[in-house]
Amino acid sequence: MDLNDTPELAEYRIKVRAWLEEHKHAAPPSRGDDDASVAARRAWQKRLAEGGLAAVTWPAEYGGSGLGPLQQVVVNQEIGRAGVPGIFDIIGVGMLGPTLIAHGSEDQKQRLLGPMLTADEVWCQLFSEPAAGSDLAGVQTRATRQDDGSWRLSGQKVWTTNAQHAAFGLLLARTSPDLPKHKGLTMFVIPMDAAGVTVRPLRQISGEAHFNEVFFDDVHLEPGSEVGPVDGGWGVGMTTLMFERVTIGLGGEGFGWRADRFAHALLADEACTRDPETRHRFGELATEFLALRFTGYRMLTSLQRGAIPGAEGALAKVTTIKAAIAAGDLICDVLGPAGLSDERFGELVSDMPGLKSAGGTEEILRNMVGERVLGLPPEPRLDKGVPFSELRAKEKALA
């Protein structure tokens, strides 16, 4: 067991640190949703990309550094150490880019990945719908093939982060309603400036609008907009979700959710640090954050040995959210009502109820781990093998 850098990794760390030292004067603040802040953070991503720090694990032929997960961790650590923001388009570079690399056509990769990396084109993920979240395969947004091979698209998506900034989206749509629901889906690339696309912000508990509803009214998609096979979209989507869970489950430290930072917050009222109940609560939640850090090292070790991220990332996500809820709660109990509008911790409280469902609700993740890791039998399903077009009638008949 060894957490030290190998000589090569230590050398890489020195290079990364030197680059950040030289360029950090140009870094914008990490927060802020106004246009100027977003523009500054996109410009910063471009700089990081030029420095080779934006897509560490992407293959070199698509503009990445072609390195492994350990180098990615070094970059994350050094960015944290330098006190500068990371990339702006985490969803694009962290989840959708890798999906395109795995399933996209060569033309798509050549056209799309470069500007994604530099944030000249921001991306959004168009999977969930009002009636298809946990049961994602129930998406109803409909893509119909035209005689010339193009597509017409109609429907609605929701919980779409960065849709208001996005040039493109990766969209899951139903292409064959007469097939059972997992089988009739196709993944598409959609230009967000296409006629018939409407983006409407959704404000969250905190008052900020981090995500949107997106409407599609008879949108025209060029031939070749599909990613992966027609009616093979479910498998493509699974790739994205796998990256999403790892990003949320092991990204907590990047958001500043760390035991040491919360300890610092408690010092705001020194007497609280002697209160047994506060100490007990803090000891318990801090232990969960420590467990996450070292679960991360264990996962990295197996990734580095060639394993594919599996269902374990889902458990890390459950722990992350549980611990972050406990931390927000405790800090606000210590700070009193003022904590709820505290610049550092107010959003921690407000964002958690929503984040509990993001990237898979806790209940769905527990189902997944129970079935895939523990080998437990699934819940009996009423939709297996039923053509999607008949499902609604079946649901109504049962009600």
Place this chain on the structure above:
Amino acid sequence: MNFALSDEQEFLKEAARGALSRVNTVAAAREALDGGALPDLWPIAVEAGWPGLLVSEANGGAELSVLEAMLVFEELGRVLASVPLLGHLPASFLLDRAGAAAVVASLAAGESRAAYVPARPPTDLADGWTVDPSIGLTRASAPAFAGGRVHGTVAWVPDAPGAEHLVVVVDDGRAVHVQGEDASVQAATLYDETRALGHITFDGAPATLLALAPGDTAAAWYIGQALLGAEAVGAIDVALAASVAYAKERHTFGRAIGSYQAVKHELVEMLRGLDNSRSLMYYAGWAAQDKPDEFPLAASAFRLAAGKAFDHAARAQISVHGGIGATWEHDAPLYFRRAQLSRRLLGGTAGAADRVAGELLTAARQAA
């Protein structure tokens, strides 16, 4: 970076599992509740070299690390094996560090047995070295050492009955060596017969001061925390496997109970506790070796996580099995008893939670 067990460490675990499989320790644990004699596992431990795990090679030991000791304890915990190493390992560690070569060689060879008489190191709020009281939560001062003699009492000392050597941490944080026969040891084993406990009274027992480096007696406390945690990890693993197997085979309303979310999610919660505990076990093992400053934090966090997860797992195993799980027909009550007693020993899981908070708050104060 590499945060996984080495081939040698995997082999050590396998060998331990193999050695322990020669005796049905779980059946013995049940019989012991009715007064049956426990099998003597000491010869197996000696054959495997466990008594000398933490003793330097120069003194006849294996000179392995806390991580290896935890891996052995994980295997002991799986099968509720009653081997008096929770007392012996920290005691032999301290005697070895003090250079008590003659005694240590006999301990490493398993010819004699030592028990660590624990005292909790001071916290950020409480000065002084304290011991678990025989009843209540109010901690008592550790025994006092003066003029070559020890006075005081310590309750719930693991593996004290029958130990030839006692390594006693005294109220100023030093440690002394006392012959077992010079102390009054009252057997205090209860509830879990596989866990030998004793209340000890020192009434002027002759004692030899051990020449230790600062931090050694505190390290012994945290080794104890780590070993208790590791034992829990093994037990959770067994409880989870038994519960999953039962949830697949037991049917109600025409389907396996493991298909119901209420049952499935409880089993996943057992897995989550196990997985987090295992990560912290590696953290504690790594810190003991490579980052001693963090060992108090790591060992305490591990002990807390594993103790809580074991408590949950022991209860969940009973619920998943229904009524039979709460009877002596099943092994579940044996694991439950182990969990309930363990979480209250050596300062308790609550004490570990407080320690985690204290360590992190101290670091934050220093950084501020």
